[in-house]
Structure formats: structure tokens, C-alpha cells
Amino acid sequence: MRELVPNRVWCFEQLHGVWYVAVPIRMTVVKVEEGLLLYAPLPPTAELLLGLRALEAQHGPVLSIVLATSSGLEHKVPLASLARACPAATVWVSDQQWSFPVPLPSRWLGFPAGRTKVLFRDGLPHQDQLVWIPLGPINLGLGTFHEIACVDLCTGTLLVTDALVAISATPPPIFDLDPTPLLFHGREKGSEAIIDTPEQRLKGWKRIVLFANFFRPESLSIPSFPDLVIDAMTADEANPRNHFALFPFRWAPSWEEHADQLITHGPQVAPCRLAPVLERLVFVRAKATYLEWLRTLAKQMTIKSLISAHYSAPQLLTSVDIETYADSLEATDWAPSDGSWQLLAAIDRALLRLKIVPSKSESC
Numbered sequence: 001m002r003e004l005v006p007n008r009v010w011c012f013e014q015l016h017g018v019w020y021v022a023v024p025i026r027m028t029v030v031k032v033e034e035g036l037l038l039y040a041p042l043p044p045t046a047e048l049l050l051g052l053r054a055l056e057a058q059h060g061p062v063l064s065i066v067l068a069t070s071s072g073l074e075h076k077v078p079l080a081s082l083a084r085a086c087p088a089a090t091v092w093v094s095d096q097q098w099s100f101p102v103p104l105p106s107r108w109l110g111f112p113a114g115r116t117k118v119l120f121r122d123g124l125p126h127q128d129q130l131v132w133i134p135l136g137p138i139n140l141g142l143g144t145f146h147e148i149a150c151v152d153l154c155t156g157t158l159l160v161t162d163a164l165v166a167i168s169a170t171p172p173p174i175f176d177l178d179p180t181p182l183l184f185h186g187r188e189k190g191s192e193a194i195i196d197t198p199e200q201r202l203k204g205w206k207r208i209v210l211f212a213n214f215f216r217p218e219s220l221s222i223p224s225f226p227d228l229v230i231d232a233m234t235a236d237e238a239n240p241r242n243h244f245a246l247f248p249f250r251w252a253p254s255w256e257e258h259a260d261q262l263i264t265h266g267p268q269v270a271p272c273r274l275a276p277v278l279e280r281l282v283f284v285r286a287k288a289t290y291l292e293w294l295r296t297l298a299k300q301m302t303i304k305s306l307i308s309a310h311y312s313a314p315q316l317l318t319s320v321d322i323e324t325y326a327d328s329l330e331a332t333d334w335a336p337s338d339g340s341w342q343l344l345a346a347i348d349r350a351l352l353r354l355k356i357v358p359s360k361s362e363s364c
């Protein structure tokens with residue numbers, strides 16, 4: 001738990017991922033006049049509840065829990081248990097919630113009956129203090145992508161779930177608790193010892209950013225199985241922490257340059273971006289919808305910072321930055337298929353071929 005704006009905005013963070021490809025997943029707490037609002041649910045672990053109860057004791061009860069995405073499974077799954085932990089709170093969800101492979105009613109997904117409301121259709125929480133800005137819905141075939149951003153007028157904080165992120169050049173502070181994911185990926189081979197240095201942490205972070213955004217970046221190759229085993233057998237240590245010295249990744253020298261292109265705190269046009277996986281698989285045929293949302297956000301002159309549910313937060317951000325980012329997207333290729341984008345493009349082509357996603361997926 002971190003306090004991001006004194007006495008007004010806090011966040012809880014957990015690590016989310018597999019095989020040490022872990023990025024922060026974040027729930028933001030905003031103090032509204034009557035109590036607290038939770039944006040982007042997290043699983044209510046004992047540790048999380050301890051922090052949340054301390055905030056409630058000081059700032060009032062949790063009044064509203066907001067699931068502002070229709071498709072983000074990692075945010076949808078914890079909603080039921082978090083709602084049970086806050087039985088007096090009203091639960092707000094974005095419209096057109098869906099489940100796969102069987103379409104289930106919201107109650108079966110654990111959304112509490114009698115206190116779950118749909119954003120916009122049933123009103124909006126704390127409208128005098130918060131501005132709500134919808135993105136989509138976009139037809140994904142199996143369901144929709146629909147996300148609602150929120151601006152806290154008091155602090156100028158822009159809350160976003162997945163559609164806009166800031167990726168810092170240095171690892172987020174949650175890795176200070178256990179830097180193993182960074183150190184694991186900071187190596188060149190499985191036989192290399194896991195050593196904690198600032199350089200190894202930085203390398204690990206940038207490689208995790210590449211994995212999380214592209215799944216298989218172009219600067220990555222996979223060694224043959226015999227090479228993998230021979231390398232593991234030469235390691236001084238083999239234990240669960242180093243995955244028994246198995247490390248099926250080889251990085252070409254260009255990897256860092258590719259990672260730096262994703263970092264939003266570097267020489268980029270704006271300190272925020274749309275994650276490539278969303279650009280290539282969700283907004284691939286809905287650029288106009290995304291740009292329209294950015295331009296609507298940019299009209300909120302009070303925006304001072306961005307807190308999204310992944311990567312780094314808070315990030316200083318103004319409405320001018322958002323407008324600049326929209327202009328830059330307008331002028332560049334959208335959802336490319338070359339370089340590191342190849343795997344994402346192949347997934348999209350396969351989904352189109354199987355008719356799982358529609359060939360036109362602008363707002364539905």
C-alpha cells in the first residue's frame with residue numbers, strides 16, 4: 001500500500017504474472033466526501049484488508065467498488081471476494097460484462113445481487129467529485145471491450161484500468177519487497193547465478209516489459225532443448241528460485257533498444273501509452289474510437305497525473321500530454337505487424353480466420 005496523494009489517494013499493489021514475468025496490478029483508493037471509493041478490484045488478502053481497514057478508520061467506510069472494465073479478467077475475478085469483504089459498499093460495473101466459454105449471468109460471476117449497479121445505465125458514483133469517461137464498447141466477437149476512466153476533480157488524478165499506462169525506466173517499488181523476478185530475467189543464461197545489483201534489476205525490468213507487451217519480442221530467441229539442459233547442468237545452483245537453472249531465453253544485443261521504445265519516461269512523445277497488446281488485439285480496427293476517447297480525456301484540463309491498474313504510478317500527466325499523444329498516434333502506423341509485433345499480428349490473423357473476432361470492430 002502506498003499513499004499517492006496525501007489524505008486523498010492511495011494504491012494497493014500486487015504482482016501479476018507467470019514465470020517471473022510479473023507486472024504490478026493495482027487497485028486505487030480515492031477519498032470522496034462521504035468515505036472511500038475503490039477503483040479496479042484486487043483480491044482482498046489479509047494484508048490488503050489490514051491496510052484498507054486502517055484507511056476506513058481514518059477516512060470513512062468503503063462506499064463504492066468500481067469494476068470499470070468489461071473484459072479485464074484479472075480485475076473482474078477479484079470483484080466478488082472484495083465485495084464480500086465490504087458488505088455495505090455499492091458495486092459499480094461497466095456495461096456489457098461477459099464470460100467465456102459459457103455466458104453466465106452477473107450473479108453467477110459473483111456480482112452481489114441487490115447492490116450491483118451498471119455505470120451510466122444506473123447512474124454514476126460521486127458525480128459531483130468525479131468525472132466518468134467511457135471508452136467503447138468495442139465488439140471483440142466473444143464479448144466487448146468497454147472501459148470507464150475516472151477523473152478525481154479534487155486532485156486531478158486520472159484513473160484508468162488498462163487503456164493507458166505509464167512504463168517507468170526503473171522497476172516499480174513493489175519489486176523492492178522481492179526482486180527475484182527482475183534478477184531472474186536480468187541474466188543471460190540459466191547457469192548464471194542470481195545476483196542482486198541495480199544493473200541486474202534494471203535489465204530484468206526492461207525484459208519483463210518486453211515480455212508483457214509483446215509475449216515474444218523480436219530480440220528474443222529460444223535455445224534448443226539440448227542446449228537448455230547442458231547449460232542447466234553446468235550451473236552451481238539448481239533450486240526452485242532459479243527454476244532449476246532452466247532459462248529458455250536468449251537475448252540479442254538489440255533487446256535494450258527495443259525495450260526503451262516502450263518506456264514512457266524516456267524520449268517518448270508523451271509520458272503515457274497504449275500497451276501494444278491492446279493496440280494490436282483490441283483496438284486494431286478501432287483506432288478512431290481510441291483517439292476519440294483520448295481527445296475527450298484531453299478536454300479535462302484538471303488532469304495532473306495518471307494512475308492505471310498496471311505498470312508504474314503515479315505518472316505526471318497533463319491534458320496537453322494526452323492531446324500530444326493522440327496527435328502522435330494519428331501520424332503514425334497503427335497496429336503494425338512487423339518486428340516485435342509479429343506474434344500479436346499472427347494471433348489477430350488466427351482469430352479473424354476462425355471468425356472469433358469480427359473484421360470490423362469499431363464501437364458497437
Ligand SMILES: [Fe+2]
Pocket residue numbers: 072074075161162309310
Ligand atoms: Fe488489466
